[in-house]
Amino acid sequence: MKKDIKVLICLFFILILIGGLLYFKTNIFSNNPPSSLPNDEEILLEKGVHLVSKESFVNDANTLLEKGYSADEINQIYEYMSEGNIKAILEHDYEDLSNFYQISNFDFLKLDRYKAYQMIENISFSDAVTRVNLKLDLPFYSEIEKASDVDSILVIVNKVYSLPSDYVPNDLVAIPSFPNLQIREVAKDDFEKLLAAATIDQVYLTPYSTYRSYDYQDGLYQKYLKEDPVEVVDTYSARPGHSEHQTGLAIDIKSNSHWYNLTESDYEWMKNNSFKYGFIIRYPKDNSFITGYKEEPWHIRYIGVEHATKLHELGITYDEYFDIYLKDSMNN
């Protein structure tokens, strides 16, 4: 009997000992689980990829690595490329993007066109991007899009972007000193200021064509077609829906001594001063290949002082300016 009790007591202690050992073991290992192995982010860091706080980043970065992008390339992509471009890059095979990282208006889906146009024209990659975006690698009027933000003073209307046939600006007013001509009210005061400033400098200017309706432009274009072949007419007259005059923000202006144009000195004055009042020379010399129009010294366009000043400093066309600086902020 005594022996049995001793055995039971021994068993009791053995059980306690085993229980204690198990408890100790479980705790030790739960405090030190496989955390000694690096996680996905640490693996990327080790490879030289800079982490980006974005939910799908680890997956996306690994996808890019699998496609053949180096850590450095991935870092550049996330530093400079838009969300839309990153999405497109993830969906396509590897491409060498080194020439394009810092070009703000770059569109991955046009990459082949950029490369081809850059080769043919022997221009910089940034010019190739802008010009292909303006569809200059295609014939004019071949892919027309609807202009958006049509009531914005920054609306773009050219051989790519068109206005609806029923678009009429809702704030058309007569120019006080030329009551038979209408422009948008938003441009009226600055236009009067421009005329006054010119007069002070003994530059006497007369506006002669301002807002024109879609139908009026259609009539003009059809009339010209009776005089010249279409490819010639297209160099001096906009097709209906593609005329800036329909925006109410364009003004044809002439010197008093001329029936439709500016004298050289008056044009010089306009080039040096119109931006101070928010107007730009819309179809400058040497830029026909971009605008699609022959030089029109008489045609000015209102875009507001801030942008007119910036454009004047850059010395580029509004088509380029819009694509580089404005397109993303408009609903195009």
Ligand SMILES: [Zn+2]
């Ligand atoms: Zn005009």
